[in-house]
Amino acid sequence: MLFLIIFIIFTLNTFFKEKSNYIAKDTLRAEKIFDNIKLKEELIFTSMEDLKNNYTKSNYFSSENPTSYDVLTLLSLLQIKNNFYSQMGYQLEVGKSTLPSVLTNNGTYDKNLYLKNLNFNENSNSFLSMGKKDIYLYLQNKNFNQNPSIFWIITLDKNSFFKEISGDTYGKWYIGDDKQISSINKNTPVQLSAIKGALKFKLNILKVNLYYVPNHILLFDHFFKEIFKISIILLSFYFIISYIITLLEKPLNKMGEQINTLALVDRRKNLRDFILGIKKFYDFNGLTKKLENIYNPNCKLVLIEIFDTDTDELQYEDFALARDYLKNSFINNDDCEYVDIDYKSILFIITEENSDVIEKGYNYLLENIFEKYKVKLIASVSDPIKSFNDFPKKYMECKRILTNKYLFKDKYILFDNQLQRNKISIFYSIEIENKLASKILNQNFLGSKKIIDDIFCDLNLDTDEYKIKEFGGLLYNTLSRVLIQMKETNSLEEENYPPIEEILKVKTIPEIKIILLNIVENICKQKKEPESLEEVFIKLKIETFIEKNYHLDFSLEDLADHLGLSFKYTSILFKKIMGDNFKNHVNLYRVSKAKEVLSENENVKIKDLAESLGFNSSNTFIKVFKKYEGVSPTQWIGTL
Numbered sequence: 001m002l003f004l005i006i007f008i009i010f011t012l013n014t015f016f017k018e019k020s021n022y023i024a025k026d027t028l029r030a031e032k033i034f035d036n037i038k039l040k041e042e043l044i045f046t047s048m049e050d051l052k053n054n055y056t057k058s059n060y061f062s063s064e065n066p067t068s069y070d071v072l073t074l075l076s077l078l079q080i081k082n083n084f085y086s087q088m089g090y091q092l093e094v095g096k097s098t099l100p101s102v103l104t105n106n107g108t109y110d111k112n113l114y115l116k117n118l119n120f121n122e123n124s125n126s127f128l129s130m131g132k133k134d135i136y137l138y139l140q141n142k143n144f145n146q147n148p149s150i151f152w153i154i155t156l157d158k159n160s161f162f163k164e165i166s167g168d169t170y171g172k173w174y175i176g177d178d179k180q181i182s183s184i185n186k187n188t189p190v191q192l193s194a195i196k197g198a199l200k201f202k203l204n205i206l207k208v209n210l211y212y213v214p215n216h217i218l219l220f221d222h223f224f225k226e227i228f229k230i231s232i233i234l235l236s237f238y239f240i241i242s243y244i245i246t247l248l249e250k251p252l253n254k255m256g257e258q259i260n261t262l263a264l265v266d267r268r269k270n271l272r273d274f275i276l277g278i279k280k281f282y283d284f285n286g287l288t289k290k291l292e293n294i295y296n297p298n299c300k301l302v303l304i305e306i307f308d309t310d311t312d313e314l315q316y317e318d319f320a321l322a323r324d325y326l327k328n329s330f331i332n333n334d335d336c337e338y339v340d341i342d343y344k345s346i347l348f349i350i351t352e353e354n355s356d357v358i359e360k361g362y363n364y365l366l367e368n369i370f371e372k373y374k375v376k377l378i379a380s381v382s383d384p385i386k387s388f389n390d391f392p393k394k395y396m397e398c399k400r401i402l403t404n405k406y407l408f409k410d411k412y413i414l415f416d417n418q419l420q421r422n423k424i425s426i427f428y429s430i431e432i433e434n435k436l437a438s439k440i441l442n443q444n445f446l447g448s449k450k451i452i453d454d455i456f457c458d459l460n461l462d463t464d465e466y467k468i469k470e471f472g473g474l475l476y477n478t479l480s481r482v483l484i485q486m487k488e489t490n491s492l493e494e495e496n497y498p499p500i501e502e503i504l505k506v507k508t509i510p511e512i513k514i515i516l517l518n519i520v521e522n523i524c525k526q527k528k529e530p531e532s533l534e535e536v537f538i539k540l541k542i543e544t545f546i547e548k549n550y551h552l553d554f555s556l557e558d559l560a561d562h563l564g565l566s567f568k569y570t571s572i573l574f575k576k577i578m579g580d581n582f583k584n585h586v587n588l589y590r591v592s593k594a595k596e597v598l599s600e601n602e603n604v605k606i607k608d609l610a611e612s613l614g615f616n617s618s619n620t621f622i623k624v625f626k627k628y629e630g631v632s633p634t635q636w637i638g639t640l
Contacts, residue, residue, distance in 0.1 A: 023214070026170060027199060030212045033164045034201040037210065040161060043342075044090055045205045048152060051081065051092065061150060064098065068630060075103045076627065089161030093153040102153070107623060118153070128175065128208055130182045133158060135175065137206055154206065158184060171214035174198070181211065272339050275347065277392040290337045294351050299385045302362060302413075303398035305345035307376040307405060318375040319344060325372070329365060347395065355381070359413050366412040378405050379413040433478050440482050442579035445524040449517060456513050465507055472503050472512055479503070479519060486523075498522045538563065539577045550590055551614050556582045590614065591628045594621070595636070602637050609633070 052061045054077060059070040066074075074094070082091045082105045095102035095111050102111045119129045120138040129136040134155050141150035159166055162184055165173040173184045174195055181190045199212040271287045273279045304326065306319050323346050330336040335351040350358070358381055366377050380401035382394040401414050432451065439447040463471075479500040498519045506512050545562050559582070560570035574582050590613045597604060597612075610621035625633050 026214050029170065030199055030214075031201075033168065034210060034212075036164055037162070037201075038203070040088065040090070041203050041205050043088060044092070044154060047081065047085060047090075047092060051078065051094070052150075060094075060096075061147060064149075066096075066099075071101075071103065071108070072626065072630065075108065078103055079105055086157070089157045089163070091155045093155070095151055095153070097149045097151065104153075106619060107626075115153075120153070128177070128180060128182070135161075135184070137208065139207060165210075171212055174211040174213070175208055176211075177208055268339070271337075272341065275339060275391045275395050276341070277395075288337060290334075291349060294335055294337060294349070295388065296351060297384060297386050298351060300350055300358070301382040301385070301391075301394050301398050302348040302350060302358070302379050303341075303345060303382075303395070303402065304348070304362075304366070304377050304379040305402060307378045318373045319377075322369045322373050322375050322377060325369060326365065347398075355415060359415075363412045378402065378411070381413060381415050383416065433481075436478060437482050437485075440520055440523055441485060443524045444579055445521055448520050448524065452513065452516060452520070456509065459509050463509060468507060468509060468512065469504070471509075472506065475512065475516055476500060476503050479516075482523065535577055538573065542574065542578065546586060546589055549614075550586065550593060551612055553614050553616055587624050588628060591625055594625060594633065595629075598633060598637055606633055 051074070060066045060074040063070065078092065078094065085091055091105055093102060093104045100111055101108040102114050104114070115138070118136050118138070120127050120136070127138040129138070134157055137152075137154040137156065139152045139154065141147045141152070156162070162173070165184055174181050174190055175184050176182055176190075178192075181192060181195065182188065183190055195211050195213050197213075199214075201210040201212070203210065267288045270279070271291060274287065323340070326346060326348075327338055330338065330348065337349045339347040339349070341347050362379050366379065370376055380398040382397045385391060385394050397416070401416055405411075405414065432455065436448060436451045436455075439445075439451060459471075483497060483500070500519055503512060503515050503519070506515060541563060542559065545559060549558075556571060556574070557567055559574070560567045563570060565573070571582065574585075578585050580588075594609060594613055597609060606622065607618045610618040613621065615621040615624070622632055625631075625636070629636055
């Protein structure tokens with residue numbers, strides 16, 4: 001009887017103690033999962049701000065009545081960005097209460113019908129709609145104290161965005177607010193009483209809550225009842241039970257170690273959160289050991305990011321390779337620590353004091369990366385970090401320096417003192433300069449004019465005269481670069497060179513634009529680049545191939561096979577001979593064919609027309625047609 005009483009007391013004490021420890025550890029695990037979701041939520045907000053603040057796309061957000069061009073430009077950017085966002089498990093759609101349409105990844109749709117299909121109400125502050133595979137959130141900008149006419153529709157992929165949750169076997173997760181709650185794993189509404197006692201996590205930006213209900217409570221209740229009954233029955237088999245406990249000790253200890261591993265603090269994540277200002281230093285148990293060893297008042301930050309973040313998302317894949325190359329370069333360096341900031345930037349903490357040594361070393365690395373991975377990176381260097389708590393401040397200093405990167409076309413690394421020596425008020429990016437030069441060299445005046453219109457569209461006509469002179473100097477340098485290339489290839493007689501110095505004499509923005517267009521038109525008309533007989537023959541073969549196959553869904557690889565050339569050489573040769581890239585040229589050809597058919601037969605079905613032109617769907621055809629004509633095929637017919 002004494003043994004029985006002691007055994008029962010020991011069992012109960014052990015059970016409740018382990019249950020308490022398990023709940024504490026499971027809560028910590030759930031909080032860590034939520035931290036990952038919180039980071040993704042912040043990435044969504046960053047994406048929204050990126051779209052809103054984009055230099056060439058912000059007219060839609062700032063103007064009460066944006067133009068069709070503003071809408072189409074933002075729609076094009078939105079579709080490009082969503083290709084990348086979908087890899088992170090979400091997509092963005094945007095609209096305005098003052099406009100009848102909403103911009104989606106598949107084009108523009110009637111706002112009221114689109115919101116109704118998603119069970120949204122435009123007059124509500126926030127709303128949640130559950131689909132089979134996706135979760136839809138309707139947010140208005142007034143929730144962020146911003147333009148109240150803007151609203152966002154955020155689509156969250158359950159399996160991707162909530163992948164930590166969908167695979168969680170320790171409990172069940174729900175999403176919603178105090179009025180509506182649904183299971184994330186199952187598209188079913190849930191009563192508030194069913195999740196009583198659940199852990200509640202608030203997503204402030206998305207205006208919803210996550211609820212976690214651990215299923216260990218029922219399991220432990222069941223376990224308690226079973227072990228109580230089994231304990232009474234198996235008391236007579238004491239030695240057998242002792243043997244079983246001995247066998248279970250090792251796997252139980254292993255499971256405990258795994259739970260403890262989940263509770264360990266990620267020191268590198270702590271360092272990132274500290275530098276970004278997300279958490280204070282006293283919130284952590286410690287940062288990385290390497291930083292603790294190298295820190296001194298002469299440390300500096302080197303922030304490296306992709307030079308132009310508006311390019312194709314494939315560049316981010318190249319940046320991942322470049323980032324690994326940088327890490328491997330410093331892996332054995334005891335005076336350097338790194339922090340992964342985001343998908344387009346990385347930060348290094350170094351102890352080197354000499355700016356010349358820093359510039360020389362990082363210039364060498366970034367030049368190698370450009371040659372190796374064809375991705376242009378740029379770096380900024382902070383002043384020395386005098387106090388440990390100055391890390392976030394110095395990081396923002398590096399970010400501020402990089403806002404001026406377009407002023408330094410030939411630089412790989414920037415210092416703050418350079419900004420004081422080279423302040424230009426009006427400028428355009430290297431990418432835009434390269435595109436303009438390419439169009440001029442290919443005698444494409446219409447393409448050149450479009451780029452010039454983009455450069456001048458947002459310029460202030462009341463700009464100071466000295467700033468206008470600086471801008472004229474930039475344009476003069478671009479034109480000089482074009483003329484130098486033409487001189488090297490004997491593409492233009494020297495006596496026919498246009499008087500580009502005239503652009504330095506004007507005093508107003510409109511006059512600069514007029515003179516620039518005249519100079520470019522003059523160059524495009526005069527430039528004559530002789531074609532070899534081989535190029536003429538290849539051009540004829542390309543034109544014949546496109547004319548015979550435009551109704552098929554063919555690719556550049558098919559053309560390369562037809563010409564008997566490699567894919568890479570065919571791509572380069574095509575642009576040289578045809579004056580445009582393959583995709584753009586074929587799409588323009590198909591659109592011109594579409595206009596011919598529509599002019600002759602206005603009743604033709606869009607689906608049939610798309611198939612006859614080699615498009616894989618009518619939606620793709622409509623999207624391409626709108627890109628080049630500014631309107632849909634149906635709207636274009638109405639202009640006839």
